[in-house]
Amino acid sequence: MSYKTKRIALFALSLPLLMTSCGNKEANSGQAPEFAVQTLQPTRISLQSSYPATIQGKQDVEIRPQVTGFITQLCVDEGATVHKGQALFKIDQTQYKAAYDQAEAAVASAEANLETMTSTEAQKKILHEKGIISDFEYQTAVNNLLAAKASLAQAKAAFAAAKQNLGFCTVTSPSDGVTGTFPYRIGSLVSPSVAQPLTTVSQIGEMYVYFSMTEKELLELTRAGGTLQEQLAKMPAVKLQLADGSIYEEEGRIDAVSGVIDATTGSASMRAVFPNSKNILRSGGTGNIIFPYEMENIIIIPQSATQEIQDKKFVYVLQADNTVKHTEISIFNLDNGKDYIVTNGLKSGDQIIIEGIQTVQDNMKITPITAEQKEAKYQQALQDQRDGNIESAFKQ
Numbered sequence: 001m002s003y004k005t006k007r008i009a010l011f012a013l014s015l016p017l018l019m020t021s022c023g024n025k026e027a028n029s030g031q032a033p034e035f036a037v038q039t040l041q042p043t044r045i046s047l048q049s050s051y052p053a054t055i056q057g058k059q060d061v062e063i064r065p066q067v068t069g070f071i072t073q074l075c076v077d078e079g080a081t082v083h084k085g086q087a088l089f090k091i092d093q094t095q096y097k098a099a100y101d102q103a104e105a106a107v108a109s110a111e112a113n114l115e116t117m118t119s120t121e122a123q124k125k126i127l128h129e130k131g132i133i134s135d136f137e138y139q140t141a142v143n144n145l146l147a148a149k150a151s152l153a154q155a156k157a158a159f160a161a162a163k164q165n166l167g168f169c170t171v172t173s174p175s176d177g178v179t180g181t182f183p184y185r186i187g188s189l190v191s192p193s194v195a196q197p198l199t200t201v202s203q204i205g206e207m208y209v210y211f212s213m214t215e216k217e218l219l220e221l222t223r224a225g226g227t228l229q230e231q232l233a234k235m236p237a238v239k240l241q242l243a244d245g246s247i248y249e250e251e252g253r254i255d256a257v258s259g260v261i262d263a264t265t266g267s268a269s270m271r272a273v274f275p276n277s278k279n280i281l282r283s284g285g286t287g288n289i290i291f292p293y294e295m296e297n298i299i300i301i302p303q304s305a306t307q308e309i310q311d312k313k314f315v316y317v318l319q320a321d322n323t324v325k326h327t328e329i330s331i332f333n334l335d336n337g338k339d340y341i342v343t344n345g346l347k348s349g350d351q352i353i354i355e356g357i358q359t360v361q362d363n364m365k366i367t368p369i370t371a372e373q374k375e376a377k378y379q380q381a382l383q384d385q386r387d388g389n390i391e392s393a394f395k396q
Contacts, residue, residue, distance in 0.1 A: 070190075082176070120145070213267060
């Protein structure tokens with residue numbers, strides 16, 4: 001084995017003993033062991049949380065037939081963009097056209113009869129005033145006139161109903177939007193009582209996206225007070241992650257929060273509105289709401305600086321006499337995977353141990369150094385070992 005190979009082997013064997021040797025050296029010399037500490041300062045952080053969401057048209061209108069008959073024509077295709085009043089389906093109008101013609105004729109007949117009764121009543125009135133006819137005969141003419149007027153009104157009502165039913169044979173869109181699927185085709189018999197609608201017209205110029213937050217999260221957002229509208233106005237814009245994982249290019253705004261907490265899930269329903277000028281979003285779709293959290297003047301600590309005991313978080317806080325105190329802290333429910341946001345238990349200016357906390361005990365006295373100093377000593381020890389200066393390496 002060459003001299004260089006022996007040095008490398010010696011380096012590999014001695015590296016794991018570096019920190020143990022340093023610790024023993026400090027213990028044997030009576031010097032308090034060194035631990036890297038961090039002085040806490042308030043800072044600002046941006047986090048985001050994701051919530052499963054469902055997408056709905058701002059208004060989804062079920063299109064149902066108002067008359068019974070066979071579908072004779074599909075005026076548009078599935079998924080077509082339609083306008084208010086545009087024809088969607090046509091239903092066989094044969095019987096309704098016949099009823100319409102009959103009602104129209106009945107109106108004409110009633111109008112003619114009314115003219116006759118009006119003329120008769122006028123003549124009877126003159127004769128009655130001259131005493132030529134009796135009161136009974138004149139009153140009969142008056143009653144016949146009233147009956148003729150009632151018959152005309154009845155005929156007009158029947159005509160209006162027949163006209164409406166005939167109009168219902170052409171099913172039109174009640175609003176601008178996009179049509180859904182067509183469960184019934186040409187030749188299908190439909191009626192007002194069919195189980196499924198003919199289709200659904202969704203207004204998709206703007207889309208509603210529904211998601212839920214836990215009661216605790218909602219309290220944190222609305223704790224500032226004010227009216228609901230003021231609270232909604234203060235909420236940040238949200239983003240929508242689509243089913244394919246991409247982020248929708250338009251931002252949305254939260255415009256409604258349920259006033260009731262679901263007792264089963266412990267969550268509250270929320271609604272965001274997203275513009276949909278390019279018709280990318282479709283009613284019935286799914287995605288995830290990306291909700292940002294902008295937090296200022298907060299304390300952030302490394303997760304590696306904490307201990308968890310019975311679902312509680314603890315850190316070691318450096319005291320004025322260089323002893324450490326095992327201190328419980330509270331953290332925010334969101335984190336970035338590396339750090340915790342401290343909501344209680346620490347303040348600006350506190351110093352905490354950030355490395356080697358597994359070997360620390362409450363009230364233990366230490367020699368605090370910075371993380372940079374710790375890293376510099378470690379790197380120097382490694383360099384000494386690479387250079388073969390084993391004795392000086394273990395003095396670090």
